[in-house]
Amino acid sequence: MIGAAALALVVAIVLMLVRALSGPTLYDRVLAVNSIGTKIVLLLGVLGFLMDRPDFLDISLLYALINFVATVAVLKFFRYRSFQVPLRRRTGGRR
Amino acid sequence: MLNFFGLIVVLSGLWLGLSGHYQPLIMWLGGLSVLLSAFLAVRLETLDRESAPFFGLPGILTYWVWLMIEIVKANWIVIKACLRAELDINPALVKVKTSCESDLARTTFANSITLTPGTVSVTLEGDKILVHALYEEEAQPEVFAEMDRRSKRAVDSRVTA
Amino acid sequence: MSATVSFLLDIKPVLGAFLCLAGAILAVVGTVGVLRFPDFYTRLHAASVTDTSALTLAILGMALMSPSWLVVFKLAAIWAFFFLTGPTSSHAVANAAHTAGLQPLIGAQARSGRGGRDHDGE
Numbered sequence: 001m002i003g004a005a006a007l008a009l010v011v012a013i014v015l016m017l018v019r020a021l022s023g024p025t026l027y028d029r030v031l032a033v034n035s036i037g038t039k040i041v042l043l044l045g046v047l048g049f050l051m052d053r054p055d056f057l058d059i060s061l062l063y064a065l066i067n068f069v070a071t072v073a074v075l076k077f078f079r080y081r082s083f084q085v086p087l088r089r090r091t092g093g094r095r
Numbered sequence: 096m097l098n099f100f101g102l103i104v105v106l107s108g109l110w111l112g113l114s115g116h117y118q119p120l121i122m123w124l125g126g127l128s129v130l131l132s133a134f135l136a137v138r139l140e141t142l143d144r145e146s147a148p149f150f151g152l153p154g155i156l157t158y159w160v161w162l163m164i165e166i167v168k169a170n171w172i173v174i175k176a177c178l179r180a181e182l183d184i185n186p187a188l189v190k191v192k193t194s195c196e197s198d199l200a201r202t203t204f205a206n207s208i209t210l211t212p213g214t215v216s217v218t219l220e221g222d223k224i225l226v227h228a229l230y231e232e233e234a235q236p237e238v239f240a241e242m243d244r245r246s247k248r249a250v251d252s253r254v255t256a
Numbered sequence: 257m258s259a260t261v262s263f264l265l266d267i268k269p270v271l272g273a274f275l276c277l278a279g280a281i282l283a284v285v286g287t288v289g290v291l292r293f294p295d296f297y298t299r300l301h302a303a304s305v306t307d308t309s310a311l312t313l314a315i316l317g318m319a320l321m322s323p324s325w326l327v328v329f330k331l332a333a334i335w336a337f338f339f340l341t342g343p344t345s346s347h348a349v350a351n352a353a354h355t356a357g358l359q360p361l362i363g364a365q366a367r368s369g370r371g372g373r374d375h376d377g378e
Contacts, residue, residue, distance in 0.1 A: 001273035002321075005314070008280035012306075015287040019299075027296050027353040034345055035290065035303045039283055041334065042314045046276055049321050057330040058113070064334055068341040075352045112329035170309040174282070177289030177302055185363055186298055209343035209350075212304040215297065216347055217354045227350065227360055229301045 002050050009043045030074055037067030103133050158203075158249035165242070166211050169233075173212040176229060187231035188217070191224045191239045193247075200250040207242055268320050275317030282310035296353055297360040300346060307342040311335065 013036055020032035041060045048056025077083060106129045114125060176184055191208070195201045205216040205224055213233055218225045228234030282305060289302025315335045319328050 001270075001277055005273070005276040005280040005317075008277065008284050012280070012283040012287045015284070015291060019287075019290050025296055025353070025358060027349055027356075027358065028299060030352075031296070031300060031303055031349050032290065034349070035287075035306055038306055038311065038338070038342075041338075042279065042283065042311065045318050045331070045334075046280070046314070049276075049318055054322060054324075054327045054330075057327060057334070061113075061330060061334050061337070064337055064341075068345055071345045072348055075348050079352055079355065109333070112326070113333065115326045166308050170305055173289070173301055173305050174285055174309075177285050177292065177305070182292065182294070184293070184298060186295075186360060187362055188360060205347065206343040209304070209346050210308060210339065212308060213301055215300050215304070215350050217297075217350045225354075227297045227300075229298060231363070 002046060006043060006046045006050055009039055009046060013039050013043070026078060030071060033074075034067065034071045037063065037071075041067070099133065099137065102136060103129060106132055154249040158245055161245060162207055162210065162242075165207075169211040169213045172233065173229060184229055185231045187228050187234060189226045189228055189231075189234045189236075191226050191236060191243075193222050193224060193243050195222070195243065195247045195250070197250065200246055203250050204243055204246040207246060208239070272317040272320030275313050275320065277317075279310045279312070279314030279317060282306070282313060286310060295361045296358060297350065300350055304342075304346060307338065307346070311338055311342075 016032050016036050016039065020029050020036065023029045023032060041064050044056050044060035044063060048054050048060075073083070076085070107126075110125045110129055114121065176182075193201060193204050195204050201219065201222070205219050208214050208216045208224065208226055213229045215227045216224050217227050226234060226239075286302050286304075286306035289305065290299045293299045293302055312335065315331050319331050322328050322331065
């Protein structure tokens with residue numbers, strides 16, 4: 001049954017890859033890649049249990065961290081065309 | 096100062112939970128890495144009352160439990176929308192006003208909106224949040240009023256106190 | 257009493273595997289939604305099904321199968337991390353699209369099957 005779960009996750013990733021390749025806008029692609037990252041984290045965990053090596057969870061934890069940073073970095077780059085912009089809010093607020 | 100020690104306690108707990116090796120040398124290295132992380136947090140000046148919310152953890156946890164129930168309900172609606180043969184979605188942009196005062200409470204509210212499937216917060220300006228909803232009838236202002244009230248009670252009273 | 261406990265211990269891995277499978281199927285459902293929905297903002301809603309319920313179910317299932325508490329802690333860490341950052345990245349994508357001028361389809365427009373309007377940001 002765990003094998004079936006892994007297989008279903010692979011199917012979901014392949015389907016999401018279709019959206020990542022065909023997405024009409026940049027944001028569809030970013031969304032698809034982010035979602036593929038979530039599924040890969042799950043797939044890594046499930047594979048770890050499938051092979052009786054739950055140490056895979058360390059890798060999936062790391063993948064989750066990198067996935068988030070990568071999404072924000074890609075969005076920031078396509079908004080400002082540079083990584084050298086402080087992300088601090090400019091208008092209003094108390095800072 | 097309390098936040099600093101709270102951060103050290105949380106980081107140490109995280110390290111102990113993730114490591115699983117408890118030899119003396121490894122423990123020393125772990126302690127060093129915890130101190131280094133805490134020092135970097137202080138240097139980045141990210142350690143204030145809002146970024147280290149160790150106060151009132153029970154309130155945040157009860158809010159979390161309530162939010163989980165809401166997420167399950169909203170999930171069911173979106174799953175049905177995904178699987179229905181005929182698309183019957185009715186997307187809309189809705190403006191929601193929040194009564195939360197602090198940045199942390201507003202972030203909690205906006206993130207809760209995003210976390211429940213079917214609604215996504217698009218922009219956040221001052222106390223107005225622009226929400227995109229999958230079904231217009233699921234995103235009336237009174238739906239968000241309770242979430243707003245609860246996140247205000249869970250976070251706001253503790254931050255400003 | 258002990259028979260009940262041993263029955264629960266027997267059924268725990270099976271239940272865990274079943275929950276994993278349910279989570280994976282929900283991931284497929286969310287992906288189908290992402291492929292079917294007409295414009296970017298509605299796809300975002302379908303993707304958030306994967307981010308919340310599929311993740312929660314799969315991680316609950318893995319926690320039921322796990323051999324030690326250390327593994328449960330790691331799973332809890334992954335879950336908490338996703339619930340803190342998932343909405344943040346969703347909001348980041350939505351906000352970036354809105355700032356770039358991507359207009360959402362509203363109401364019956366979305367059902368007529370026309371694709372989202374292109375924008376000049378790319």
